Amino acid sequence: LHLEQPLGPGQPLALDADAANYLFSVMRMAAGDTFLVFNGQAGEWRAEVTRAAKRSGEAICRAQTAPQRNPPDLWLLFAPIKKARTDFIVEKATEMGAARIVPVQTDFTNSERIRRDRLAAHAREAAEQCGGTFVPEVADLERLSRLLDHWPAERRLLWADESRAGPVETLAGLPRGPWAILIGPEGGFSEPERARLGAMAAVTPVALGPRILRADTAAVAALTLWQAHLGD
Ligand code: SAM
Secondary structure, three states: OEOOOOOOOOOEEEEOHHHHHHHHHHOOOOOOOEEEEEOOOOOEEEEEEEEEOOOOEEEEEEEEEEOOOOOOOEEEEEOOOOHHHHHHHHHHHHHOOOOEEEEEEOOOOOOOOOOHHHHHHHHHHHHHHOOOOOOOEEOOOEEHHHHHHOOOOOOEEEEEOHHHOEOOOOOOOOOOOOEEEEEOOOOOOOHHHHHHHHOOOOEEEEOOEOOOOOHHHHHHHHHHHHHHHHOO
16 A cells, blocks of 8 residues: 555554545455555555544554665656556556656647546556555656757657667667656657657667557557666
8 A cells, every 4th residue: 555654663654535445445454454555765564454444544554574666767758648548558657667757748649638646546556556665756748849958968768769660679788877768649759859859869769679569558668678678
């Protein structure tokens, strides 16, 4: 369970309606039962339920079960697509160890806004389900051109470029350190976007295989490729 509260030995925890519903209705727990909890900073802890009510409860932190483990410094930039596919991308990026998820508006992106709270909830749930101790931040929707205007010099960008479609390229020899992956929308990247990305020193264009993948598949493929060569 993810709770935004301090964790430590003997630390009391307040359980809100969502947590109470999950623990007491879904998991059928009662006072005395224990569960695992993390807050994204202090590792994973075993906590014991001390009060169970319908819409609230209390627990106490007992012992740490795992140290904090943060993912490598990897951002996933993607152009939001249909709701269910966007949810899928956020879920898989969390499982695959992205540290920050950044929805970007590109020239061919249809979506004008995102439900950031909803995407953040998906990231939280995915982290809970895969036993992680870290929940990636979901950033606000931002224009790709603006992001590139302020691109941090030290962060390299792996650009999934559909026009290169061909054998999957190796990332061997590329430096470790801060990275981002960029996945385009269903319509791909516009010519001005390609020219801009192609001229940036920080950018490495990459092919993800000979077939054109859907954006959600491409996100998983690129994350896997990056993790295989540059992750931990
Ligand atoms: N409309 C584009 C076309 O027909 O060429 C395809 C866009 S594709 C559905 C969505 C995104 O996934 C692309 O912008 C790219 O970032 C990524 N992608 C898909 N297949 C890829 C491949 N084989 N190599 C690199 N990137 C790929």
